[in-house]
Amino acid sequence: MDICIIGSGYVGLVSGACFAEVGHNVVCVDNDPRKIEKLQRGEIPIYEPGLEDLVHRHVSANRLRFTGSIEDGVDHSEIVFIAVPTPPQADGSVDLSYIERVAREIAVVLKPGQYRVVVDKSTVPVKTGEKVDATIRRYNRNAEFDVVSNPEFLREGCAVPDLMNPDRIVIGSASQRATDLMKRVYEPFNAPILVTDVNSAELIKHAANSFLSLKISYINAVSAICEASGADVEKVADGIGMDKRIGRNFLNAGLGYGGSCFPKDVKAFIAIADELGVPFDLMKEVERINDSMLERFLKKMRDALWVLKDKRIAVWGLSFKPDTDDVRNSVAIELVRQLVEEGAIVTAYDPKGMEKAREFNLISDKVKLVSSPVDAVDGAEALVLATEWKEFARQDFAEVKRRMHTPLVFDGRNLFKTDTMREMGFVYCGVGRP
Ligand SMILES: NC(=O)c1ccc[n+]([C@@H]2O[C@H](COP(=O)([O-])OP(=O)(O)OC[C@H]3O[C@@H](n4cnc5c(N)ncnc54)[C@H](O)[C@@H]3O)[C@@H](O)[C@H]2O)c1
The missing domain is CATH 3.40.50.720 (NAD(P)-binding Rossmann-like Domain)
Structure with a gap:
């Protein structure tokens, strides 16, 4: 499948490499030009055991590439993952400005007749999916898309084995079409898949880490x-x-x-x-x-x-x-x-x-x-x-x-x-x- 991941940090980059490993075509997007230049030169900006080898192999096999352009990523991919930061604010609540910005950026590059599944992989408060959905609709009334929550449970330090052999995959979705596509993304991983509504999936991540x-x-x-x-x-x-x-x-x-x-x-x-x-x-x-x-x-x-x-x-x-x-x-x-x-x-x-x-x-x-x-x-x-x-x-x-x-x-x-x-x-x- 053709997959785009927006945000190429610990979650985005390792997920991208692992999706390529199971045979998907992956475009990793990041708005940090230094990071993208490094990745395009074959340098890995983070240390994660096994990651360097995966990235090099799949870049050589043309299954994994890096770009600074969301439009490029969204254009070429039916599934668009969001893996940008969700840092805390002074009062402990989540700063969702990165997510909101990406939602707007996706909205403006979505073309008529181009159905996309927008998948939130970042850790977000319950009800964020509803806001992402509303934001995309506000900035592009004709957009054809569904918003899915797919929280990530990888542990840094063993992110590659965690992603390749997950305990479970959680898919929060209100659309059968999106759910079917997400199941195809994860089919090669042979992991138990739990399908829920979007709010429950979002809550699962905070409840698990807590x-x-x-x-x-x-x-x-x-x-x-x-x-x-x-x-x-x-x-x-x-x-x-x-x-x-x-x-x-x-x-x-x-x-x-x-x-x-x-x-x-x-x-x-x-x-x-x-x-x-x-x-x-x-x-x-x-x-x-x-x-x-x-x-x-x-x-x-x-x-x-x-x-x-x-x-x-x-x-x-x-x-x-x-x-x-x-x-x-x-x-x-x-x-x-x-x-x-x-x-x-x-x-x-x-x-x-x-x-x-x-x-x-x-x-x-x-x-x-x-x-x-x-x-x-x-x-x-x-x-x-x-x-x-x-x-x-x-x-x-x-x-x-x-x-x-x-x-x-x-x-x-x-x-x-x-x-x-x-x-x-x-x-x-x-x-x-x-
Ligand atoms: N690190 C973990 O172990 C882990 C595990 C599970 C879930 N998460 C969650 O995943 C999310 C990402 O975490 P991370 O550790 O990968 O963060 P990170 O800081 O390592 O990576 C985020 C990347 O997003 C990029 N970015 C920011 N805004 C962007 C934009 N508008 N367009 C394109 N790229 C943009 C940044 O440049 C950065 O490279 C967070 O919500 C985090 O809570 C993290």
Whole structure:
């Protein structure tokens, strides 16, 4: 099928490459000319395992191309996906101006007799589909189209396998013609398809991300009880997670959730509920617990080091989670910011996130970025693990200890084994562990 994707970021670009992989012809559109130039030169602007190979193969096979023109994309494609940002506004509600703009831009390029399915893949508040529909009609009275909601559930860091083997595909549609076309788009993926009305599909995405955030805040609240009682949150999580009704995923205590999705989606769900007159206090508590985790962690550091000013601190990890270069709203970045604010001398290393952290001015010039985990700990009075990249667990800890000034480790993601670290002579402090 001929598919156009407007917005070539984490969702749009990876979706485009995966649609090409199953045999569709894909045009990816973006209004950032630098991004399009890079992609046309064969450079991949984001890091996502497996993406580069997919893009190169399908560009060579003429199944995937990039353009700055919405008209070009819409002209050549019966299915038009929208995958532009939906950032939070100051009050937590969603900034829908990117979506509205794309709806207008699609409207003005739609030609008479050219039926199109306009598919919203961005995460949007319930009832956005109705507004996209009304906007397109307002700007083009003769447009022939249907609006469909198709929320995306990929996880950064494993976006390619997530898109190729999804748990489910949600199609929110009021039109049989659009539903049939969407089923053809997804047929090659062999995944369960749930067809709903548009509003339910939109709500599914916010409800799903909020539930996952709730699981994280739940175990973080339990971790505080573990710390107060001497229990081990990892064992508690294993015991809870072995119950099939609960599952072990998203029961990892630590610094809390961050990134470009969970914080904004929780805030959005709270705002949506407030606007609909059904306040969602449970999610407000989820957010409060999450916000408290970094301060709890810093307090532990102050308890051990007394003052942080002038202390040499190594930080491992800047990206908001492992296997991605995405540093947007990363708790690790916020941790570094607060350490610098308290006068600590920070040296940091991240396998993929350092370039973007500098490019977007997310960390102060005072932070020294180095090219290996071991270089980061040189002379350090403490090491902080902020993102659980697997390579951090594989370090030569005898060498790490030799290089450190004092062998003090704060593990913000419970990546290391308590006993092993202590046997090696580290003073080890995790989250919710004795
Ligand atoms: N990143 C994730 O893990 C993830 C997962 C599921 C859903 N989502 C949702 O998907 C949406 C996109 O997220 P993302 O992470 O891919 O964002 P992103 O910032 O990585 O990419 C968005 C792209 O859209 C482009 N863009 C903005 N306005 C445009 C316009 N008018 N015309 C053409 N291109 C335009 C931007 O230049 C950018 O390249 C958001 O609603 C997000 O909540 C994200």
